[in-house]
Amino acid sequence: MSLELLAPAGDLEKLKVGVMYGADAVYLGGENFGLRARAGNFTLEEIKEGVEFAHLRNAKVYVVLNSFLFDNEIQKLPEFVTYLEQMGVDAVIVSDMGVFQTVKSSCNIDIHVSTQASCLNESTVSLWKSLGAKRVILGREVSITEAKKIRQNCGIEVEMFSHGSLCMAYSGHCVISNYTGGRDSNRGGCAHSCRFEYSLDFKNNQKQSKKSFFMSSKDLNGIELVDQFEDASIDSLKIEGRMKTALYLATVVKSYRAAIDSLKTAEGPAPSPQELDHELRSFSHRDYTAGGLSGEFGSESVYDREHGLCGDYMIIGSIKNASAQSGLVLEVRNGLKLGDKIEIMTFKGKNIEIELDQMFDFADVPIESINPNQLLKIPYIEEVNTHNIVRKMGRLS
Amino acid sequence: MRYNCPISSLQNETELSGDFFDEFLLESSDLSRVGSLCVEEMCGVARGLNQLGKRVVLVWDLLMTQSVFEKKQLIFEAIDLTLFDAVRVSDPGAYHYLNTKFPNTAVQLVLDNGNHNLAGILGWEKLSGNLERLVLSSQLPFNIITQYCINLSTDVEIQIFGKIPLFYSPRKLLNSHLEQASGSALLEAVGTSEESPHKGFTILENEHGTFMYHPKELSLMDRIEKLNVSKIKWGRFDLRHPHQVSSVGVLEELVSNFSASAYREFRESYSHQLIRGFFEVNKTDAQFKNLVNRKVQRKDENYLGEIAEVKKERYLGIDIKKCEGTLRLGQKVLIKTPDGKELLTSFKKCFDVDGVEIQTITKPGLYRFNFIPKTSKKSQIYLYSGE
Numbered sequence: 186m187s188l189e190l191l192a193p194a195g196d197l198e199k200l201k202v203g204v205m206y207g208a209d210a211v212y213l214g215g216e217n218f219g220l221r222a223r224a225g226n227f228t229l230e231e232i233k234e235g236v237e238f239a240h241l242r243n244a245k246v247y248v249v250l251n252s253f254l255f256d257n258e259i260q261k262l263p264e265f266v267t268y269l270e271q272m273g274v275d276a277v278i279v280s281d282m283g284v285f286q287t288v289k290s291s292c293n294i295d296i297h298v299s300t301q302a303s304c305l306n307e308s309t310v311s312l313w314k315s316l317g318a319k320r321v322i323l324g325r326e327v328s329i330t331e332a333k334k335i336r337q338n339c340g341i342e343v344e345m346f347s348h349g350s351l352c353m354a355y356s357g358h359c360v361i362s363n364y365t366g367g368r369d370s371n372r373g374g375c376a377h378s379c380r381f382e383y384s385l386d387f388k389n390n391q392k393q394s395k396k397s398f399f400m401s402s403k404d405l406n407g408i409e410l411v412d413q414f415e416d417a418s419i420d421s422l423k424i425e426g427r428m429k430t431a432l433y434l435a436t437v438v439k440s441y442r443a444a445i446d447s448l449k450t451a452e453g454p455a456p457s458p459q460e461l462d463h464e465l466r467s468f469s470h471r472d473y474t475a476g477g478l479s480g481e482f483g484s485e486s487v488y489d490r491e492h493g494l495c496g497d498y499m500i501i502g503s504i505k506n507a508s509a510q511s512g513l514v515l516e517v518r519n520g521l522k523l524g525d526k527i528e529i530m531t532f533k534g535k536n537i538e539i540e541l542d543q544m545f546d547f548a549d550v551p552i553e554s555i556n557p558n559q560l561l562k563i564p565y566i567e568e569v570n571t572h573n574i575v576r577k578m579g580r581l582s
Numbered sequence: 583m584r585y586n587c588p589i590s591s592l593q594n595e596t597e598l599s600g601d602f603f604d605e606f607l608l609e610s611s612d613l614s615r616v617g618s619l620c621v622e623e624m625c626g627v628a629r630g631l632n633q634l635g636k637r638v639v640l641v642w643d644l645l646m647t648q649s650v651f652e653k654k655q656l657i658f659e660a661i662d663l664t665l666f667d668a669v670r671v672s673d674p675g676a677y678h679y680l681n682t683k684f685p686n687t688a689v690q691l692v693l694d695n696g697n698h699n700l701a702g703i704l705g706w707e708k709l710s711g712n713l714e715r716l717v718l719s720s721q722l723p724f725n726i727i728t729q730y731c732i733n734l735s736t737d738v739e740i741q742i743f744g745k746i747p748l749f750y751s752p753r754k755l756l757n758s759h760l761e762q763a764s765g766s767a768l769l770e771a772v773g774t775s776e777e778s779p780h781k782g783f784t785i786l787e788n789e790h791g792t793f794m795y796h797p798k799e800l801s802l803m804d805r806i807e808k809l810n811v812s813k814i815k816w817g818r819f820d821l822r823h824p825h826q827v828s829s830v831g832v833l834e835e836l837v838s839n840f841s842a843s844a845y846r847e848f849r850e851s852y853s854h855q856l857i858r859g860f861f862e863v864n865k866t867d868a869q870f871k872n873l874v875n876r877k878v879q880r881k882d883e884n885y886l887g888e889i890a891e892v893k894k895e896r897y898l899g900i901d902i903k904k905c906e907g908t909l910r911l912g913q914k915v916l917i918k919t920p921d922g923k924e925l926l927t928s929f930k931k932c933f934d935v936d937g938v939e940i941q942t943i944t945k946p947g948l949y950r951f952n953f954i955p956k957t958s959k960k961s962q963i964y965l966y967s968g969e
């Protein structure tokens with residue numbers, strides 16, 4: 186058994202990026218039932234296309250159903266999940282007992298129980314196993330040591346978060362947005378109140394009043410613990426971030442893929458932990474913490490400041506077409522000019538750095554610069570493929 | 583309807599244990615989220631209340647990672663359960679543990695967040711042979727709860743009065759602001775953010791983590807007559823803080839003999855603003871109208887692809903994603919722009935990615951078409967079906 190790398194797919198394009206950069210599986214939200222109200226949820230046809238694309242490359246597709254549903258929505262669920270099963274979706278992710286029961290009685294699709302269902306201990310995991318769950322996604326508060334025990338004693342697949350933003354509360358146990366903004370945080374409406382700055386007035390003069398981002402969490406980064414996940418027989422490592430950029434996705438998936446592959450010998454020279462760490466700091470992120478993975482969350486896991494842009498790279502775009510005859514076609518998201526140095530992120534191994542000495546528009550007319558949202562043609566490079574992400578040193582202002 | 587109330591400290595016991603409440607929820611610092619009774623004190627209080635003929639419930643409402651669960655299990659197993667009429671849990675693991683290891687112990691299950699559908703609540707109900715109470719979410723409106731009561735065979739409890747919990751984290755978030763770590767002592771602060779429309783959130787930190795409460799408190803007192811004749815069997819008064827505990831006499835009076843003027847007077851003199859929460863709110867997804875992507879959702883039938891580039895007066899770069907048949911020049915296509923406008927048109931010229939002029943498209947890929955005004959990047963292209 187090997188550690189599965191599970192990547193978020195915010196849309197069809199990102200699904201392809203995730204798979205191409207080495208994800209063993211991707212998770213996505215359907216139009217009606219995904220938690221992230223603002224993530225680009227998939228239409229049925231897009232799911233079908235995503236499944237075909239992923240399966241062709243031996244990757245699995247999991248569909249997220251993990252919002253807590255109301256009675257009228259539950260009624261529409263059997264038809265939807267039956268269709269998912271017919272399309273070949275590998276599993277659905279659920280957090281609500283009602284959704285679980287409804288899926289179970291409608292079809293035979295595998296069910297993964299979401300972290301929203303407070304999967305924190307052996308007893309909870311045994312409960313879901315007894316109900317027929319294929320996998321549980323442990324809460325971010327569970328350490329790898331605890332997860333190992335759960336995996337050994339419960340005999341059910343275990344998935345753990347390894348990278349991305351962290352919710353400060355126990356999953357499903359923050360309803361600040363529900364009461365302050367009329368947006369249900371358990372249905373994707375979180376207003377991120379935990380990222381606000383608060384002035385704190387301590388009772389009984391325990392401390393002078395203070396302004397602080399006391400509820401904001403650092404981001405999770407478990408790449409250095411990949412060997413421990415493997416040793417604990419964890420089945421799947423989850424990357425958070427269906428709403429994050431393709432640059433984030435490509436960088437994180439590629440880095441974790443390399444880290445996981447380096448556990449197996451004979452895979453050629455692996456990037457050093459320093460190189461991987463450097464990569465994970467190359468895009469905008471909050472400071473990192475290993476969170477609860479190696480024990481309790483300490484006070485150092487709080488990100489007590491406003492999240493500003495950081496990271497050395499910005500996205501330039503993605504390769505839409507690569508052929509010896511037509512060259513490389515790049516969908517440009519940030520402007521470029523002749524002489525700029527860009528870096529094409531290969532799916533595996535060293536990236537390719539080039540200086541732009543020839544640029545053409547999509548009608549093959551030579552150009553000196555290009556604005557965002559246009560198609561750029563540049564000469565062909567053999568190692569470059571469709572879906573490669575292109576980045577550039579620098580920061581958006 | 584019968585009423586119950588937590589006892590979280592010894593100070594509260596004497597003031598609360600009058601006739602008003604039929605049941606007490608005993609909260610120890612070891613097993614409950616915010617209680618401060620030690621286990622011995624809790625058992626002592628239980629004995630006293632037993633003698634008064636009150637129902638007594640042991641509260642074990644922590645959420646627990648595996649290592650915490652193992653420690654709490656030891657504490658729980660050392661408690662004389664004959665002192666208690668039931669055990670109240672929130673963690674699904676604690677629920678499963680009681681159902682399998684203590685099948686004769688009556689259980690009360692807190693389904694506080696989520697669990698907003700009957701199928702789920704029935705699912706939890708059928709997992710226990712000894713479930714005596716379901717504590718439902720304060721976010722469920724009255725009409726839905728009463729409907730559920732008809733379908734459930736277990737008694738239902740809701741919160742009637744008290745602080746509204748908003749947030750439960752295992753992390754100690756206040757402690758780091760003290761010069762000297764406070765260990766497991768209770769820390770309390772009031773938090774206000776300029777970015778939030780609400781001011782003055784109560785924040786508590788104890789050995790189990792950090793809890794945040796709404797600046798206003800819940801009160802369904804002016805709906806008490808309606809509640810009393812409903813199928814909801816239990817109403818909970820969360821009276822833990824001195825300003826709440828000192829109000830118990832007025833609340834009791836209002837319950838037994840409600841008067842609008844007395845309630846108005848109470849509201850005006852009470853230290854916190856009172857709200858009814860979601861009690862009469864019709865919870866729908868209207869909130870999401872502003873949230874969902876504004877992009878025009880792709881329809882699957884007749885979908886061809888989308889515009890990747892608009893080069894004004896020169897060309898359109900189009901990413902043909904689906905091409906089941908053959909797309910010929912001159913065929914009618916419908917272009918839907920991201921802001922929802924529709925254009926019925928046809929293409930007159932097409933080049934493949936190599937720049938070769940073609941008449942028909944038989945496979946997905948990037949193509950260059952003649953320019954069409956009023957289109958924009960990300961516009962969706964559909965084969966026109968005549969409808």
Ligand code: SF4
Nearest residue numbers: 352353359375378379
């Ligand atoms: S506000 Fe913060 S803690 Fe609450 S649900 Fe959102 S991310 Fe989690």
